[in-house]
């Protein structure tokens with residue numbers, strides 16, 4: 853991949869990283885919100901639901917940040933845009949949609965199948 857394209861994906865990843873950090877902070881704040889002073893049980897369970905949703909989102913976002921950091925590392929060491937399994941170049945459209953992609957569609961499907969995750973049929 854040429855320098856210009858790498859720079860494009862690096863910016864894309866940095867942008868996503870900033871967004872993910874913001875979202876992570878917001879969700880953590882909700883998850884840790886002080887529930888003192890709430891005595892209505894309906895309001896309480898709604899609050900708990902919000903908190904557990906926020907926690908789920910927060911853990912997804914921290915995972916995303918890790919993936920972004922890994923992708924940025926691959927840009928640094930020159931392996932970005934190659935499938936980590938078979939070494940084939942990744943489809944650029946795929947990378948644009950998911951700049952943290954590590955595998956091409958074929959390997960991704962094989963890995964998911966091996967993990968027993970059902971691949972959605974399109």
Ligand SMILES: [Zn+2]
Pocket residue numbers: 935936937938939940955956958959960
């Ligand atoms: Zn592959």
